[in-house]
Amino acid sequence: MAEIGEVLLDVRDLHVHFNTADGVVKAVDGVSFQVHRNETVGIVGESGSGKSVTCLTALRLINLETAHVTGEVLFKGKNLLTLPKEELRHIRGKELSMIFQDPFACLHPLYKVGDQIVEAILTHDDCGKDTAKDRTVDLLKAVGIPRPEQRFNDYPHQYSGGMRQRAMIAMALVHNPDVLIADEPTTALDVTVQAQILELIDRVKQDFNIGVILITHDLGVVSDFAQSVMVMYAGRPVEIGSRDEVFSQPLHPYAWGLLDSIPSVDQKGTRLIPITGAPPSLINVPPGCPFHPRCPHRFDPCDKDRPELADRGGGHPEACHLTVEDKRRLWNERERRRMKAPA
């Protein structure tokens, strides 16, 4: 696997707040991360943790007039949040593109799939309809659609779910983007199709040498396909590190809780240890550490001081008041318990 390259996307201290009748929804509250060339960044978290809003804001797909946004999104050095609309249009969909969760809702039902991709090409490239059509057929072929010449003229309802997602990927790739954002690309699909799509995205990443952001709630997907991982909770990252760091020595109790909640395919589970309670409302985020009401290891400062995201000596940034020694001890105890558990 090729080494990761230069920084393509640099998100700095991003805050996204929405004013609603019930109060201010702090959907994203202090997120910083980077995406490098030839790297897949996995963003994991439960629903409402701010994963999607982070990426929609990065693409400036939310209305900046109604949402209160602070921070910077630097794409190859340009701040997308302050860029004039005209310039943004040249980047978005061309150098920076996105595939969405629901391939059923993202294709126009009344236009042929091929024509929709041709339109995406012509938006940024005045190459003429015939060239665009040839390129579309090539792209459909590249993403594994059988008989692309005929399939070009099909409507979305004639495609299966997996094929629609392939067509979406083809559309995202029309201008050889530098960064591809995939927002839960396989949640609506079956496991066998999920495997096809994830392998396709991985191949695209290597062939086109691009950076990928993979948003998912499935830790298995992240550990198989991402090189670095950001775990989010209540609009904030609680742990950021390489895949090996986060999965072999996770430092945040929320990450432990997530890992304990997943029934394993590989061994007959002992009893699951769920995280108690439910994720907080983003209008009323608990004071201090937002995870403290559900955390079994909370102690004195947790309900007062919000822990900052910092490397406390564990090798990668995390946001938890426990000392690194305590974290290592607790994690190793957990591992020992798991080993002892009858298979």
Add this chain to the structure above:
Amino acid sequence: MSQAEVVSDEIAQDPQQDALIEVKHLTKYFPVTQGIIFQKEVARVHAVEDVSFSIRPGETLGLVGESGCGKSTTARLIMKLIESTSGQIIFDGRDITKMSRKEMVPLRREMQMMFQDPYSSLNPRQTIGQIIGAPFSIHKTEGDSKKKVRDLMDRVGLNPEHYNRYAHEFSGGQRQRIGVARALALRPKIIVCDEPVSALDVSIQAQVLNLLEDLQDEFKLTYLFISHDLGVVRHISDRIAVMYLGRLVEVADADELYDHPKHPYTTALLSAVPKGYNAEDTNVSKRIVLEGDVPSPVDPPSGCPFHPRCPKARQVGGGEIPEKCRTEMPPLGEIETQHRAACWYPIEQGEALEKAAHS
């Protein structure tokens, strides 16, 4: 190459224990019609075809498969929410296949169902007390139903003081607990759970799975547990049945099925699941990626329904699909004790399937 032995009676009977529910050759076709007044049947959706299995009392049978393979239709047939085309359903020694609605009423107390979507399966205009208490009023049970409802709410981890609240005031996980309480109200013998945790976040999913396990121990419940999540199914099931295109392709004990799958489809399905982090094993390429999509159940392939996508068949035939796979339907035969698979060329122990070539 050992061939599947054809077992004459397709239900392997356990002599000591009678099955609580037994399904024999269950088949359901949905007609595809054309015309307005004179509706002509132009095709059939083969939703469930020749499915046979049994569930012992206290057991959890997991039913897995991809969307559209007939899992939910099977559940509905068993619950008699839809009528089967042919086949037999025997519940607690009684053949319920041809029973009328009226005859079914007393039996309904013993069979309950839990649904996937906690948003659409609860009436938004009723309070939680009314929803959970509905089974008591329908079946006109004796005693103080309000107290029973409160006890039930307490048992499934809901605050009994929330008796008068409406469904929209609860989160997804709590709503699913309401569904559990409602299913549990009449102390049924079997609960058919149709994807009960698929709509929930992982941390909440684990809470509901633990609750289902506790209730099973406490009330000696039998579950038919339907899910597409292979991790969840392994966690909760004693035995597992795998469905593909309306047919059962493999039935075995949970550990046996996951550790030594016999059917190429099961093998591919298991390998498709992202395995999660494992420091020693970084070999992701072991994943078998199946080609193409599930064929349409309106026009299922001849012979073995899996043959057009089967990596094993191609391996056996040296690139070509063997004649037998294309023309003859393999029976669900016992390959090892308590392990049945419908395949002409089952996977042998230790055999690794080659990653299927894909374009």
